[in-house]
Amino acid sequence: xxxxxxxxxxxxxxxxxxxxxxxxxxxxxxxxxxxxxxxxxxxxxxxxxxxxxxxxxxxxxxxxxxxxxxxxxxxxxxxxxxxxxxxxxxxxxxxxxxxxxxxxxxxxxxxxxxxxxxxxx
Numbered sequence: 001x002x003x004x005x006x007x008x009x010x011x012x013x014x015x016x017x018x019x020x021x022x023x024x025x026x027x028x029x030x031x032x033x034x035x036x037x038x039x040x041x042x043x044x045x046x047x048x049x050x051x052x053x054x055x056x057x058x059x060x061x062x063x064x065x066x067x068x069x070x071x072x073x074x075x076x077x078x079x080x081x082x083x084x085x086x087x088x089x090x091x092x093x094x095x096x097x098x099x100x101x102x103x104x105x106x107x108x109x110x111x112x113x114x115x116x117x118x119x120x121x
Contacts, residue, residue: 001096
């Protein structure tokens with residue numbers, strides 16, 4: 001799960017940076033505000049890659065997805081990108097857990113097979 005989620009977060013890193021470039025064209029937002037908010041989002045997306053295996057890491061990822069969607073108030077295209085990345089995040093968490101469970105079952109089966117072979121031989 002960690003690999004899939006980290007891949008999604010790294011993709012968001014770039015999307016947040018590009019959204020900052022688009023937001024710079026807005027007359028309503030100052031450059032300092034745009035880059036402070038985008039910088040925090042970009043740093044969080046990278047830091048979350050390392051926090052995925054810790055308690056609360058996935059929930060913080062969900063919070064970042066909500067923030068990405070809400071940023072559509074300032075950059076309307078982010079509503080669409082927020083939905084897309086929210087779906088990618090869900091798929092990463094959902095299918096990543098299934099992959100982790102399948103790996104654990106396979107490892108247990110291999111361990112049982114080795115134990116049986118050692119007992120028989």
